[in-house]
Amino acid sequence: MSFDVGAFMLQTVPFANTLGVVFDKVSDGYALCRLPDRADLHNHVxxxxxxALFTLAESASGAAMLSALGDQLSRAVPLATGATVRxxxxxMGEVTAEARLQVERAEVVGRLDAGERPEFEVAVELKNAEGxxxxxxxxxxxxxxxx
Known part of the structure; x- marks a missing residue:
C-alpha cells in the first residue's frame, strides 16, 4: 500500500479514533491493532x-482488507456486510486484535474486473495482554x- 492505512482508518472512521484504537502493524492482508485499557471503555465487570471489543475487531478487519485492496478504492466502496463474534x-486490560484476510487479493480483483461484487471474509483474534x-x-x- 502506498498510504498509511492506520491513519486513513482513524480519519474515515472517527469512532475508532474516539475509542483510541491504535494500528500497530498493517501490511499485505494483515493488521495488528490494540485497544488501550481505559476506565471509560469498561463494562460492569x-x-x-x-x-469496544467489536469496534476494535471491526477496525482491524478493515485495516487488513484495505492493506490488500486499498488500491481499488477508486472503483469500489468497501462495506462490512456482517459479522459473527464469540x-x-x-x-481485562489492554486488548489486541490480529486480523487476516481470508481470500487471495487476485480473486477479489478478478471478480471486480469481471463486473461482479466480490464478498469475502476477514478473521480476527482478540487477545489480552498475556496473549x-x-x-x-x-x-x-x-x-x-x-x-
Whole structure:
C-alpha cells in the first residue's frame, strides 16, 4: 500500500479514533491493532465493553482488507456486510486484535474486473495482554463497484 492505512482508518472512521484504537502493524492482508485499557471503555465487570471489543475487531478487519485492496478504492466502496463474534473469556486490560484476510487479493480483483461484487471474509483474534484468546470475530466484506 502506498498510504498509511492506520491513519486513513482513524480519519474515515472517527469512532475508532474516539475509542483510541491504535494500528500497530498493517501490511499485505494483515493488521495488528490494540485497544488501550481505559476506565471509560469498561463494562460492569471492569473489562472493555463488548461494543469496544467489536469496534476494535471491526477496525482491524478493515485495516487488513484495505492493506490488500486499498488500491481499488477508486472503483469500489468497501462495506462490512456482517459479522459473527464469540466472546470466549472476560477481557481485562489492554486488548489486541490480529486480523487476516481470508481470500487471495487476485480473486477479489478478478471478480471486480469481471463486473461482479466480490464478498469475502476477514478473521480476527482478540487477545489480552498475556496473549490469551478472549474473543474471535469474522467480518464479511464486499467491494461495491462505483456507479
Amino acid at each position: 471492569a473489562g472493555p465493553h463488548a461494543g 466472546y470466549r473469556k472476560l477481557a 490469551v484468546l478472549v474473543s474471535e470475530m469474522t467480518v464479511s466484506w464486499t467491494l461495491r463497484p462505483n456507479r
